Amino acid sequence: TQWLAVHFAREYNKKLRVNAIAPGFFLTEQNRYLVMDKKTGKPTPRGETIIAHTPMSELGQPEDLIGVAVWLASGASRFVTGVVVPVDGGFSAFSGV
Template sequence: LAVHFAQEYNKYLRVNAIAPGFFLTAQNRFLLTNEDGSLTPRGKTIIAHTPMDKFGDPEDLIGACVWLASDASKFVTGIIVPIDGGFSAFSGV
C-alpha cells in the first residue's frame, strides 16, 4: 500500500511504511518463550535467522518513525523500512 499510495498521491504527501520483525508482546510471548523464559523451538528458529540475535523491543521502532515523520526524510516516499534485526536479509524477503 505504501508504494501504491506514494505513486497515486506523490504530489500531495509522502507515504512510507515500517515493517516490524519479531517483537515479544503479550499476544505472541507464549509462542516464542516458555514459562521459564527460555525460547520455544519456534523462538529458537526465529533467533537463528536474525543476525542481531534477539527479538525487537518496541522502542526499536521509534527512530524510524521519527525519521519518516521529520524533514530529514522529506525526499523519501514509497518505501518500506524493515525493522527486524536483519531477519529479512536472511529470509530472502
C-alpha cells in the same frame, strides 16, 4: 506503498509522503507465549528458530520502532517516499523472505 505514494502525490499534494514500517519478530504480550517459555523465560523451539534466522540474534522490542517512526515523521526524511523500512534485525535480508 510505492503505488500509493505516487497516487497521493499526483492526486492530492506533491509533498505528501507515503511510507511503511515493516516490523520483524517483536516480543509482545500477544506473542510472548509462542516464543518464550513462561516457566523458564527462555525461548521456545519456535523462538529459537526465529532468533537463529535473525542476524542480530534477538527478538525486537517495541521501542526499536521509535527511531524509524520519528525519522519518517521528521524533516530529515523529507525526500523519502514510497519505501518500506524493515525493522527486523536483518531477518528479511538473511532468511530470503
